[in-house]
Amino acid sequence: MSKEQLMVAALENGSVIDHIPTDKLFTIVKLLELDKFSEPVFIGNNLDSQIMSRKGLIKVANKFLNEKEISKLAVVCPNIRLTVIKNFEVVEKREIGLPETLSDIVKCPNPVCITNNEPMKTVFYVERHNYIHQMFPYEHELNEQDNAKLKCRYCGKEVDLKEIKLK
Amino acid sequence: MENRSIVSIADYSKTQIKTLLDMASEFEKYPNRELLKGKVVATLFFEPSTRTRLSFETAANRLGARVIGFTDPKVTSSSKGETLKDTIKMVSNYADVIVMRHKLEGAALYASEVTDVPIINAGDGSNLHPSQTMLDLYSIYKTQGTLNNLNIYMVGDLKYGRTVHSLLMSMRKYHPTFHFISPKELEMPEEYKFYCKHNDVKYVEQRDFNEDTIADADILYMTRVQRERFTDLMEYERVKDAYILRADMLTKCKDNMKILHPLPRVNEIEYDVDDSKHAYYFEQAQNGLYAREALICQTLGITLNDIKNDKTIIK
Numbered sequence: 001m002s003k004e005q006l007m008v009a010a011l012e013n014g015s016v017i018d019h020i021p022t023d024k025l026f027t028i029v030k031l032l033e034l035d036k037f038s039e040p041v042f043i044g045n046n047l048d049s050q051i052m053s054r055k056g057l058i059k060v061a062n063k064f065l066n067e068k069e070i071s072k073l074a075v076v077c078p079n080i081r082l083t084v085i086k087n088f089e090v091v092e093k094r095e096i097g098l099p100e101t102l103s104d105i106v107k108c109p110n111p112v113c114i115t116n117n118e119p120m121k122t123v124f125y126v127e128r129h130n131y132i133h134q135m136f137p138y139e140h141e142l143n144e145q146d147n148a149k150l151k152c153r154y155c156g157k158e159v160d161l162k163e164i165k166l167k
Numbered sequence: 168m169e170n171r172s173i174v175s176i177a178d179y180s181k182t183q184i185k186t187l188l189d190m191a192s193e194f195e196k197y198p199n200r201e202l203l204k205g206k207v208v209a210t211l212f213f214e215p216s217t218r219t220r221l222s223f224e225t226a227a228n229r230l231g232a233r234v235i236g237f238t239d240p241k242v243t244s245s246s247k248g249e250t251l252k253d254t255i256k257m258v259s260n261y262a263d264v265i266v267m268r269h270k271l272e273g274a275a276l277y278a279s280e281v282t283d284v285p286i287i288n289a290g291d292g293s294n295l296h297p298s299q300t301m302l303d304l305y306s307i308y309k310t311q312g313t314l315n316n317l318n319i320y321m322v323g324d325l326k327y328g329r330t331v332h333s334l335l336m337s338m339r340k341y342h343p344t345f346h347f348i349s350p351k352e353l354e355m356p357e358e359y360k361f362y363c364k365h366n367d368v369k370y371v372e373q374r375d376f377n378e379d380t381i382a383d384a385d386i387l388y389m390t391r392v393q394r395e396r397f398t399d400l401m402e403y404e405r406v407k408d409a410y411i412l413r414a415d416m417l418t419k420c421k422d423n424m425k426i427l428h429p430l431p432r433v434n435e436i437e438y439d440v441d442d443s444k445h446a447y448y449f450e451q452a453q454n455g456l457y458a459r460e461a462l463i464c465q466t467l468g469i470t471l472n473d474i475k476n477d478k479t480i481i482k
């Protein structure tokens with residue numbers, strides 16, 4: 001067993017967030033407000049990975065992510081893996097993908113959009129059918145994050161996932 | 168109850184559009200009725216637009232409804248910080264339908280989500296404006312006898328002109344061929360050209376505007392070329408007179424060709440065109456009344472049959 005697996009196995013109750021791009025690790029720490037968390041938190045970066053060259057990993061005791069937090073993670077970096085541990089056992093393991101709709105997760109970049117001028121929830125639709133593939137059909141290499149766009153329900157503005165700001 | 172608001176008609180089916188056109192046509196025959204007697208129509212113009220407001224209020228009045236509302240945001244509490252939601256909630260206690268115009272994009276959709284009273288979008292930011300689109304469609308339908316397979320020429324400011332964008336989108340199901348005639352700086356944005364390709368709509372882009380380039384048009388849709396739209400004023404000076412329609416440019420055009428313009432015009436249509444049988448922009452504005460009568464009735468659940476069998480017609 002590798003050291004990393006030992007660390008995971010040592011968690012009695014909590015969450016493991018794995019396959020984090022190394023440049024996103026601290027964004028996620030901030031997003032989940034782990035810097036203010038009082039329970040044990042293990043943060044590892046530049047770890048060896050079989051599917052990416054290097055990765056980040058977060059283990060946090062006695063914290064279970066709610067849907068809103070999971071959606072935010074998906075927006076910041078799609079395709080990370082979430083493992084939920086209860087009584088030393090893995091009870092759930094999943095790749096976090098983008099949901100169809102993001103409710104009150106991200107801000108609209110359009111300053112004259114009603115959502116930026118009224119106390120209300122934002123709604124964005126994730127558009128996967130894509131624009132980019134139709135315009136450049138030979139670019140198969142693009143991954144989900146590169147070509148996913150979000151469309152504001154209210155003003156209709158489309159934004160690249162990479163340019164999005166969380167609410 | 169289902170929400171009967173009309174925020175956008177871009178996704179209306181051909182059947183739904185046809186019903187609205189037929190309703191407008193009935194109202195053109197008999198515009199004065201008491202079909203809406205006892206109803207209250209609110210017109211909330213958070214952003215002023217005298218033409219649109221007068222047209223909606225006339226439509227409501229001619230159908231026998233009473234009209235309440237405001238036009239200047241400064242006189243209402245929205246300038247004191249009241250939210251749009253609270254204003255809509257308050258007016259919902261008084262009105263059977265709310266016609267609203269707002270400078271923020273998506274305002275009408277949001278308003279329709281916070282009340283059960285139907286909302287009619289009379290313009291929100293650069294978003295779609297269904298009543299202008301309906302009156303354009305009605306004008307085209309009435310003058311050409313069909314919406315199908317027409318050559319529609321759009322001239323002038325195709326970049327910022329939201330009426331041409333709405334018209335383009337709502338015509339997509341009718342196999343039009345568009346010609347986009349504009350200066351380089353005001354050409355049709357990529358997203359709408361992509362929209363055409365995506366929906367198999369043919370289009371041609373042209374820079375030259377003269378009697379030969381418009382000879383095949385069924386509809387010539389003129390827009391204003393405004394100085395403030397140009398980043399390069401030299402460019403403005405160079406092109407400002409290139410997109411003006413004069414009567415002597417109509418010698419080769421098709422017999423059925425009609426000239427539309429959302430009005431008000433500045434100088435893009437010379438006054439000598441007004442006497443031409445092709446000029447249709449004043450009738451087009453008049454058609455706005457019938458189109459708006461249709462939209463108001465639609466939101467109140469009044470059907471084409473109700474309108475045909477209407478016993479309240481004032482002859």
Ligand SMILES: [Zn+2]
Binds near residue numbers: 109115155157
């Ligand atoms: Zn927006």
